[in-house]
Amino acid sequence: MRKWLSPPVLCSNPTSFGRSDAARRFLLAILSLLSILGLLPTNRYLIIFNEKNQRNYTTRDQGQPYCQSDHCGGAQSSLSILNEKSGPPFCLIPGLFGRTNNNIISIASALEHARANGTNLALLGVWGKFFETHLEPHPEIVTKEAAARQYSSFPSSANECSASVDGKDAYFLVGGPQKRAFIDALQEILPKRATRERAVRILLDDFGLNESSGSDNIPPSMPFFSVHRRWLEGTCYRRSKRRVNNAGIPTCTPELTKQACDINFQTALTTYNPRNLTTILFTDRQRDDLDNTFPVQSDYDFWEELWMMTQSKKHYGNPLSTVDYVVMHWRYGWGNFETIEPSECFPRHKGRHS
Numbered sequence: 324m325r326k327w328l329s330p331p332v333l334c335s336n337p338t339s340f341g342r343s344d345a346a347r348r349f350l351l352a353i354l355s356l357l358s359i360l361g362l363l364p365t366n367r368y369l370i371i372f373n374e375k376n377q378r379n380y381t382t383r384d385q386g387q388p389y390c391q392s393d394h395c396g397g398a399q400s401s402l403s404i405l406n407e408k409s410g411p412p413f414c415l416i417p418g419l420f421g422r423t424n425n426n427i428i429s430i431a432s433a434l435e436h437a438r439a440n441g442t443n444l445a446l447l448g449v450w451g452k453f454f455e456t457h458l459e460p461h462p463e464i465v466t467k468e469a470a471a472r473q474y475s476s477f478p479s480s481a482n483e484c485s486a487s488v489d490g491k492d493a494y495f496l497v498g499g500p501q502k503r504a505f506i507d508a509l510q511e512i513l514p515k516r517a518t519r520e521r522a523v524r525i526l527l528d529d530f531g532l533n534e535s536s537g538s539d540n541i542p543p544s545m546p547f548f549s550v551h552r553r554w555l556e557g558t559c560y561r562r563s564k565r566r567v568n569n570a571g572i573p574t575c576t577p578e579l580t581k582q583a584c585d586i587n588f589q590t591a592l593t594t595y596n597p598r599n600l601t602t603i604l605f606t607d608r609q610r611d612d613l614d615n616t617f618p619v620q621s622d623y624d625f626w627e628e629l630w631m632m633t634q635s636k637k638h639y640g641n642p643l644s645t646v647d648y649v650v651m652h653w654r655y656g657w658g659n660f661e662t663i664e665p666s667e668c669f670p671r672h673k674g675r676h677s
Contacts, residue, residue, distance in 0.1 A: 411485045412445035412465060413437035414478060419449055420490030423625065424645035426453060429493040431509035431652075434463060436496050438508065442485055445478055450490070457626060459513045505672050509649065510656025514626050522630035525623055530603065544659050548600040549635035550591050550617070553644040554609035559584035562643050575642055575668035583641040583665070588616040595639050595664045605632055629653075636661050642668035 415433045419426050430446070437444040444464045446454050451466035460469065470477035481487040488496065497506055513519070526532045532545045555562060563580035582590070591602060604617035605628050614620065621628055629646070632638055633653045640647025640663060651663055655672045663669035 410442055411478065411483055412443040413440060414445045414447055414481055414484035414487040415450045415493055416481050416487045416489050417448040417450065418490055419453065420494050422645075423457075424629075424649045425494060426450075426490060427458075427512055427649055428506070428509065428645060429490045430454065430458075430464070431506050431512045432496040433488060433493040434461070434508040434512070435506055436488075436493075438463060440485070445484065447478065447481065447487075457514060457518075459515050461511060506652065509652040513653070514630055518624075518626045519630045522623075522627040523634065525627060526631055526634060530601070530619075532601070544636045544661055545634050546600055547635050548591070548596045548602045548637045548639070549632045550586065550602060550604050550639045551632060551641060551644065551647055551650070552586055552604060552606040552610065552614060553641040553646060554584065554607055555641075555643060556609065559641070559643065572668060572670060575665070579665045579667055580642050583639075583643065585613065586639065586641075587613050588618070591617075591639055596637065600636055603631075603635075633657070633659060637664065638662075639664040640669065 413433065413436060415430065420429055430444075430450070434444045446464060446466050451468065454464065455466055455468050465475070465477065467477050478484050497504055526545055526547070527534070530547070532547055534545060553559070560581060563577050563584055588602065588604075592599070596602060602617065602619060604614060604620040606614045606620065608614060621631065623631070629650065630653075632640075632646075632650045638647075638650065638654065638661070640650060642665070647663070647669070651669050651672075654661070654663065662671075
């Protein structure tokens with residue numbers, strides 16, 4: 324019988340132990356052998372090798388983050404092994420569905436489904452490449468590359484999966500943005516740590532912002548107001564009239580969504596920014612006439628901008644955009660409970676990692 328093992332969570336800032344690739348490969352081979360023999364601890368335990376090369380055994384609790392630190396919740400660990408699960412995984416198979424944030428949502432929905440059925444999530448084909456390129460390793464998600472690093476099995480096709488779903492069907496597995504459902508697992512699908520750290524440095528250095536105080540588990544917010552403009556390739560007005568987009572939130576009216584299509588600096592300032600925080604615009608650059616009303620605009624990498632929007636003291640988003648749906652999860656998921664506007668369209672949720 325095959326052993327389907329979770330991939331290790333590999334973080335930046337490797338320890339002296341983690342600097343030796345040969346040592347790591349040797350350790351992983353031994354651990355894989357022990358797993359096959361049934362000699363590893365149960366999946367209630369997370370083995371962490373921290374920067375002091377001390378070995379800590381921590382009971383995994385659904386309410387605790389996989390890692391903790393300011394802004395990105397990343398423990399300084401070089402190796403974590405979590406959630407050994409027997410049996411074939413649930414698989415997300417090609418192709419992709421829509422743009423970047425649609426695909427993040429598809430992965431999160433598939434992970435939620437896999438978790439509910441007691442198995443890991445395997446990302447086949449282009450999904451594995453997307454995940455490995457842009458997203459932080461996750462202890463319940465395995466790619467072909469991660470399986471190779473851990474010397475564990477990986478399905479060669481959907482026939483070796485417990486079940487499979489493509490990107491479009493995965494997107495709607497647990498309701499998703501169309502029903503404004505809150506997807507717990509989406510709080511855990513994060514950009515790579517290096518991306519998150521670059522985003523914070525941009526805000527501190529390039530925009531001259533300062534950090535507010537935060538606790539060990541709650542990232543500090545920064546004193547600025549982020550505004551996301553999304554014109555949706557010219558479909559914003561038409562889509563704002565379709566209540567299906569806001570079916571789960573009756574208070575999110577077509578008028579509010581149309582306002583998001585037309586948001587300009589003056590409206591953002593007078594209606595949503597009474598404290599006159601520095602306003603930074605994040606935009607798809609499809610309406611220069613509206614974008615140019617904002618004196619401060621971001622023009623950085625899209626992934627960096629995604630994380631920058633989670634750091635603000637206050638955020639205004641377009642309820643029709645999956646960008647803001649993902650940003651909502653990341654803000655609430657990591658303890659930034661500052662308001663997202665329009666508040667009628669972005670109800671407050673208690674994040675699982677707060």
